[in-house]
Amino acid sequence: MIKFGKGNFAARPALLLAGILLAGSCALYAQDEPQSGPPAGGMGRRGPNAERELGQLTQALSLTPDQQTQVKALLQGRRGKMEALRSSGTQPTREQTEGIRKDTDDKISALLNDDQKAKFAALQQQRMHRRRGGPGGDAPPPPPPGA
Numbered sequence: 001m002i003k004f005g006k007g008n009f010a011a012r013p014a015l016l017l018a019g020i021l022l023a024g025s026c027a028l029y030a031q032d033e034p035q036s037g038p039p040a041g042g043m044g045r046r047g048p049n050a051e052r053e054l055g056q057l058t059q060a061l062s063l064t065p066d067q068q069t070q071v072k073a074l075l076q077g078r079r080g081k082m083e084a085l086r087s088s089g090t091q092p093t094r095e096q097t098e099g100i101r102k103d104t105d106d107k108i109s110a111l112l113n114d115d116q117k118a119k120f121a122a123l124q125q126q127r128m129h130r131r132r133g134g135p136g137g138d139a140p141p142p143p144p145p146g147a
Contacts, residue, residue, distance in 0.1 A: 050075040057108075060123060061116045070111050078104040 054072050057063060063071060081100045085092040105124060109117055 050079055057120075057123075061112065061119050063116075067111055071108055074104050074107050 050072060053075055054068060057071060058068055061067075078100055082092075082097065085096055085100070105120075109120055112120055
């Protein structure tokens with residue numbers, strides 16, 4: 001053990017430097033730790049998580065179990081199309097990704113009753129507004145009308 005007497009001034013800077021290096025190493029190691037699951041907000045590396053989005057739609061639109069099954073299949077299909085587009089070797093265009101999203105949204109809308117369609121249209125407007133950088137783009141969406 002090192003004693004810090006009046007004559008041992010050389011050990012103090014060495015221990016201080018060792019402590020700083022240890023703290024820095026721990027901080028760098030913590031940054032390299034892989035995160036489990038998608039980050040907060042429901043967005044994974046490549047778009048929204050289908051399960052989370054289904055949960056949000058189920059809550060907002062009061063989806064029946066049958067509708068949930070069908071919407072889940074559509075959301076998973078959309079994700080598959082997006083992944084195939086990205087893995088094709090070229091960067092997908094905004095038009096391609098918007099086309100896939102619109103096609104999925106149209107199919108989801110076809111499964112809904114009139115009240116649900118109105119709420120879904122409001123959700124789509126909010127989503128479009130956030131994507132275009134409108135005010136509160138980082139804030140969570142307000143509840144749909146009538147919810």
